[in-house]
Amino acid sequence: MQNKIAINKLNVFFGKEQALKDISFDVKNNEILTVIGPANSGKSTLLLAINRMIDRVSNAKVYGEIVIDGEQVSGIRDVENLRRKIGMVYAMPIPLPMSIRDNILFGARMKRMLKKKEENEMVESTLRASFLWDEVKDRLDSSGMKLSGGQQQRLCISRTLAVKPDVIMFDEPCSGLDPISTAKVEDAMKELKRDHAIILVTNNTKQAARVGDRTAFLLMGELVEIDDTNKIFTAPSRKKTEEYITGKFG
Amino acid sequence: MDRFISKLLLLAACSSTAILALIALFIFKEGVPIMAKCGLTHFLFGRVWAPLDGQFGIFPFIIGSLCVTFGSLFMGVPLGVSCAVYLAEFAPKKWVNVLKPAIELLAGIPSVVYGFLGVMWLAPIIRDHLGGPGLSILAASCVLAIMILPTIVGVSIDAINAIPKNYKEGSLALGATEWQTTWRVLLPAARSGIVAGVILGMGRAVGETMAVIMISGNATTIPHSILDSVRTLTANIAIEMGYAVGDHREALFATGIVLFFFIMILNTAALKFARRKF
């Protein structure tokens, strides 16, 4: 499998505080890479650095290499295009106060990516991909805010899919959801990995074990270990990893 | 493209400062020469304003502005603060929802209407019962007090509401009555906010022109009692600007400079008080 994203010696500072230290790893196509670790390990910062949303934080400094499809992320001029290529789903579902249809097409319309007649197809295909189509197909014009938490989150996934990303990053997407919605989101992720590279940040180790192909353990800004999920959860190489997974801290 | 928009917006944002600079520039440009010609102390403290004779002492107007302003504060502050306290602490919610907007609506009534009503009702009452021409410091202070009331009440209510609940609850838990709590705990705590409001009100009173013209009598002499007619700095500018030329006009601009400074000081003081965390 190819490397979709190659990260080499990534260091991130917020002012004087270092959030990420010498992070190096790869993300491969068609895999789900889960990133686990306690709060404040730098997991979210990692995601922000990859799609350059970190540019919007005024005192952030990024050193090191992030390479996507052979291109250095820091050198990319068309940041907007990068952000479309690397989709992001946040922890709290953020439906915009508009209809389901408009929510989904929001990003696509900004870039005028679709012709009018293609819009309906896009709405349907993305809703199917996030396992939401059957639940909302009769009310695409009702407000997205009226959906339940789990539905809203899947709506956000559809919205991200509508701009045709190659990579999808999930930042603790199920933290506010009930087990059933969580299961649906996890199913969606497993389907999506067929055509995308997926990075899943989660503080739920069990979810990582369920869903991840490979797992990375981040602790206080450092990458402690990265390996196949099976190995991490049955025979981790580092002591800290084992302590975290067995719940000794976190 | 985005860069261009960003620069455009920056330009717009600087417009306020630019306008302020322009205002200062022009007022000073027109007014400074006459101040230099007359001598600053002579201008500020001269007691005679007789433009036709070339005499430009604005002391009577400074006194006029001060009298009228302090008069309005004297009446407006106790009324305003007690009203704010009542609305913030003691009044039932339903009343507050009606009264607060009502008070804010009062602020929207044009000053000329206030002046007119003062002339129609207040001045005759003063004239008939207290003597003097009626159009006086007293009348102007009353009208101004009502005009600055919304400012004082509004800011004071916000200041009182901003106090953390524990102050009040702590005091009540120690056995103080509601009344004692208000007087000894809440008001001192809200002091800086209330002072900010008072200063803002003061600024409004000093800057008020039209109502004062109508109701203060506009005599150009130094007053001896609150029943005397008086002219404020603002009124002087407004009244004579229509026909002033040459030195006279410059003197009016110079009066504007004095006013400008005064208000700037007041506003900076208000901001400083507003930021202080008691």
Place this chain on the structure above:
Amino acid sequence: MSTTSAVCALVFVIGFVLAGGFSHISWGFLTEPILDMGREGGILPAIVGTLLMVMVAVGIAAPLGIASAIYLSEYTVEGKLTQAIRFGINCLAGVPSIIFGLFGFILFVVMLGFGWSILSGGLSLAAMILPTIIRTAEEALRSVPSSYRDVAASLGGTRWQVVTRSVLPYALPGILTGVILGIGRSIEETAVVIFTAGSAVQMPTSLFDSARTMSVHFYILAREGISNDNAYATAAVLICTILVINITAYSLMHRLMRGRKTA
């Protein structure tokens, strides 16, 4: 103490009602602006003058003010530059109206040669209401949840798109409130207008014509003792207009609050 406050509160209401009431001894037909101008007639030219001047003032102050607010809220971080800008805005907000009158007179009437005109009046009023619009607009912009901006940016929006698509639509009620408040202030302002637009009685036909606004008309009627009845009538129209404007502003604010609750 509470009785004092209650009494004073009552005084307001009485004062306000009486003010309105007396003014309503206005003759209905006089306040109907159909009649032609002239001190004994109606007040149509004053109404038109007010309208035109407010349009000029808002037409300039609104775009400028909203743009400033967008810059301060969306395009920059707090630093030396923003401090300087805010200082300008705060000071401008404190300048008394008569100074705007002087300023407008020197700059627009004399130096730029517009003469006493609706244009001079409108421009001076614009300077006066600018701070109000900027402050309200900035507050409205800041009250939009930052997560909306994150969503738009992470979907590939440029800064401007983030502002126009995920912030402005939701800040609009608040921004409009500020504009409406600016309109209210322009209508009640007298000193600035007299110095810059004069007080012609004729119906204005162009922006370069001198004209009077309703408050100027009222002032002249009252001060010169021309006609108490007409004065009261004009005051009635004035107060009603301002009432309508304030109520509109309040209901917009409420809509903003309600909108945010469902968000």
